[in-house]
Amino acid sequence: MSLDRRSFLRNATAALPVVALPACAPGSAGTSASSGARTLDPALLRAVADVTLPSELDASARERAVTEFERWLTEFTPVAERDHGYGTGDLTYTGPDPAPGWRAQLEALDLESKQRFARGLAEIGTGERQRMVRAQLRRERGPLPGPAEAQHVALGLIAWWSMTPQATDLCYRARIGRETCRPLDRTGDEPAPLGQGA
Amino acid sequence: MRRVIESDICIIGSGITAAMVAEKIAEERNASIVVVEAGDRAVPLERRQSTRARFLAYGENPWPGDHVDGHTADGIQSRSMCVGGMAMHWGGVTPRFSPEDFRLKSLYGVHEDWPLTYDQLEPFFVEAERRMGVAGEQGPPDLDPRSAPFPLPPIPLSWNLKLLKAWVEKSGIPFWSQPSAKNSVPFGNRPACCRNDTCSPICPIGAKYSPDFTWNALTGAGSKVQLLTRTLVRRLVPADGSDRIELATASSPDSPDSPVELRARTFVIACGYLWSPHLLLLSASSRYPEGLANRSGLVGKYMTGHRSVQVFVKVPMKLYPGINVHHSLVSKRYMRPGRLTRYLRHDLRVWESASGAEPRLRDDQGNLLLGDEMLADWRARAASGRARMRAYYDVLPDRDSGITLHASARNAWGDPLPDLVFRDSSISRELRGWSEQQLRERFESIVRAGGGEILQAASNRFQDHPVGGCRMGADPAASVCDEWGRTHDHENLFVVGAPTCVSGSCANGTLTFAALSLRSASQIGDAFPPAAQAGAAARQTVTA
Numbered sequence: 001m002s003l004d005r006r007s008f009l010r011n012a013t014a015a016l017p018v019v020a021l022p023a024c025a026p027g028s029a030g031t032s033a034s035s036g037a038r039t040l041d042p043a044l045l046r047a048v049a050d051v052t053l054p055s056e057l058d059a060s061a062r063e064r065a066v067t068e069f070e071r072w073l074t075e076f077t078p079v080a081e082r083d084h085g086y087g088t089g090d091l092t093y094t095g096p097d098p099a100p101g102w103r104a105q106l107e108a109l110d111l112e113s114k115q116r117f118a119r120g121l122a123e124i125g126t127g128e129r130q131r132m133v134r135a136q137l138r139r140e141r142g143p144l145p146g147p148a149e150a151q152h153v154a155l156g157l158i159a160w161w162s163m164t165p166q167a168t169d170l171c172y173r174a175r176i177g178r179e180t181c182r183p184l185d186r187t188g189d190e191p192a193p194l195g196q197g198a
Numbered sequence: 199m200r201r202v203i204e205s206d207i208c209i210i211g212s213g214i215t216a217a218m219v220a221e222k223i224a225e226e227r228n229a230s231i232v233v234v235e236a237g238d239r240a241v242p243l244e245r246r247q248s249t250r251a252r253f254l255a256y257g258e259n260p261w262p263g264d265h266v267d268g269h270t271a272d273g274i275q276s277r278s279m280c281v282g283g284m285a286m287h288w289g290g291v292t293p294r295f296s297p298e299d300f301r302l303k304s305l306y307g308v309h310e311d312w313p314l315t316y317d318q319l320e321p322f323f324v325e326a327e328r329r330m331g332v333a334g335e336q337g338p339p340d341l342d343p344r345s346a347p348f349p350l351p352p353i354p355l356s357w358n359l360k361l362l363k364a365w366v367e368k369s370g371i372p373f374w375s376q377p378s379a380k381n382s383v384p385f386g387n388r389p390a391c392c393r394n395d396t397c398s399p400i401c402p403i404g405a406k407y408s409p410d411f412t413w414n415a416l417t418g419a420g421s422k423v424q425l426l427t428r429t430l431v432r433r434l435v436p437a438d439g440s441d442r443i444e445l446a447t448a449s450s451p452d453s454p455d456s457p458v459e460l461r462a463r464t465f466v467i468a469c470g471y472l473w474s475p476h477l478l479l480l481s482a483s484s485r486y487p488e489g490l491a492n493r494s495g496l497v498g499k500y501m502t503g504h505r506s507v508q509v510f511v512k513v514p515m516k517l518y519p520g521i522n523v524h525h526s527l528v529s530k531r532y533m534r535p536g537r538l539t540r541y542l543r544h545d546l547r548v549w550e551s552a553s554g555a556e557p558r559l560r561d562d563q564g565n566l567l568l569g570d571e572m573l574a575d576w577r578a579r580a581a582s583g584r585a586r587m588r589a590y591y592d593v594l595p596d597r598d599s600g601i602t603l604h605a606s607a608r609n610a611w612g613d614p615l616p617d618l619v620f621r622d623s624s625i626s627r628e629l630r631g632w633s634e635q636q637l638r639e640r641f642e643s644i645v646r647a648g649g650g651e652i653l654q655a656a657s658n659r660f661q662d663h664p665v666g667g668c669r670m671g672a673d674p675a676a677s678v679c680d681e682w683g684r685t686h687d688h689e690n691l692f693v694v695g696a697p698t699c700v701s702g703s704c705a706n707g708t709l710t711f712a713a714l715s716l717r718s719a720s721q722i723g724d725a726f727p728p729a730a731q732a733g734a735a736a737r738q739t740v741t742a
Contacts, residue, residue, distance in 0.1 A: 052568050054570050054573040089276070090277075091265070130568060148256065154568075158572070162556075171577055172519075172580060179520070187353075
């Protein structure tokens with residue numbers, strides 16, 4: 001007898017005892033089934049990150065941020081049901097895959113750089129690079145969007161990084177660790193200062 | 199093919215009130231219990247780290263599949279239909295209604311008194327706190343009356359809340375740690391909270407109580423409690439020549455051609471404020487053309503909740519948003535106001551906040567901020583702390599506030615869906631503007647005393663924690679059920695929890711709904727013998 005997924009989950013759940021998981025068991029956002037094509041040119045993305053993320057992120061911290069952003073994009077699922085909170089019966093869904101548009105924007109920046117400077121985006125100086133990115137974002141207004149709703153890849157990267165616990169820690173120069181598992185009995189302590197090499 | 203399931207007690211719905219009723223009766227009585235849930239099982243604990251991760255990363259629903267497609271209401275409601283109900287999403291905040299809530303007419307000359315007092319409900323508050331595992335701090339006894347200590351020590355105040363407590367109490371108003379059904383220490387085979395900051399919508403480790411834990415414990419092999427999922431009860435049917443409910447008819451998408459017939463000695467409707475009266479109205483027949491339990495004409499009426507006024511404040515201190523964002527300070531000073539010349543009661547809560555100090559793309563002059571500029575701008579605005587303060591104030595309902603059957607909208611089974619409209623009573627309509635102005639002035643006074651600046655103030659139109667629709671009362675002409683939740687018209691039919699409330703108070707209602715349900719369970723259980731070693735079990739037959 002074969003079980004469909006729903007039946008399997010139902011039966012599996014019924015058989016489980018009430019157990020206390022390790023409080024800080026790591027969570028994974030999982031992998032989207034169609035994640036293979038959801039990638040950006042790594043060198044071009046890093047060229048943009050160099051001029052959009054704060055310089056207080058040292059090279060390894062910036063590389064970690066970009067790598068995590070790439071993973072976030074890879075695991076994005078278009079048109080997934082969003083959280084529905086109190087007070088609404090409406091169901092809403094995440095938007096379309098931003099990767100094709102973002103990939104095209106990076107390629108366009110690279111082409112523009114070659115036209116203007118006879119060198120690719122990753123080879124030009126950070127001043128020129130930032131001016132080009134600024135020009136791309138000149139029409140952006142309002143609060144930072146959700147990363148997946150960003151109309152431009154640079155904005156997507158900024159929006160994604162800004163919502164990380166690491167960004168909050170850097171802003172406050174303290175180890176707050178927002179949305180991470182932390183002992184309850186340390187809640188009354190002032191967060192420790194952030195060390196070097198954020 | 200028709201499937202018949204017989205039990206002593208049939209509970210319709212599997213949310214927090216159903217869990218309380220089932221657990222208490224299973225412990226204390228020898229009775230077989232069938233619990234019928236329209237939705238599916240919720241995501242098991244083992245997968246909650248993953249679904250939480252996707253919620254944080256992408257805003258996805260961390261409870262995928264927690265609703266029944268097409269089964270919704272026209273109007274403001276919270277959509278969740280799964281094992282555990284809306285208490286899978288809840289924030290775990292567990293204040294009690296205050297003694298005044300039960301005597302609004304006697305004390306203030308408004309609305310109506312409940313048919314029971316706070317003192318009569320108090321032992322069940324204690325029991326509900328014990329069953330859920332509430333962590334709390336005893337407030338000033340005159341503001342926070344209770345007969346027993348909280349079962350768990352309070353959630354400790356964070357660095358931010360300690361500073362905010364000193365700040366806000368310069369106003370002369372006492373504040374303390376908000377009680378919550380979150381483990382401050384390991385309890386109920388669940389770990390202590392570790393501040394994951396996503397209590398609502400999802401606690402990834404099970405430190406927050408949710409009803410699925412009760413169902414997992416109650417429904418093991420050989421248990422006298424059977425949980426039937428993906429089964430929508432569509433009608434209750436009285437016996438011929440009697441007002442007793444004989445059976446409930448239900449349908450499942452898994453076997454659409456095999457209706458389910460649930461037969462029981464006692465039926466308990468535990469479907470919350472919306473679906474409980476809806477089921478009674480749906481069960482109309484030639485004998486009961488207005489629906490069941492509705493000789494008063496009040497099924498679906500007198501629904502209400504509480505609205506709020508909220509302010510975001512810049513405070514003169516350095517705070518670190520994100521230490522424990524869901525925990526708050528609370529005061530009940532104005533829930534127990536003594537004599538009033540105009541009616542206004544409200545709670546007060548204070549949270550840490552990052553509002554107005556988030557990263558942004560453009561500064562006030564419209565300059566685009568990238569990299570170091572963005573970080574510098576963020577830091578400058580985050581240099582002073584932020585706090586959020588909110589006051590719930592209660593809204594007294596109009597008779598016609600609530601649900602009717604929708605004229606045209608139908609679910610997949612062809613049954614009319616609810617049409618939900620909240621309406622204030624004339625006195626609440628008249629007082630609304632004045633009440634909200636009073637609350638703004640209260641916040642201004644607090645901020646003047648402590649120092650700081652109100653950055654933003656807003657009134658919320660949404661009525662939170664809705665109640666009513668099957669209100670209790672001593673007079674069968676003016677209520678749907680008695681003080682135990684027993685419907686006046688059908689002696690073996692009970693409604694429990696939020697729908698039975700006469701008024702909605704000005705504080706989160708879940709603990710009170712749970713306490714009312716436990717009090718109902720004590721009455722429901724009286725019809726069955728005390729628990730014996732061998733438990734009764736539901737019986738199932740399949741007939742052509």
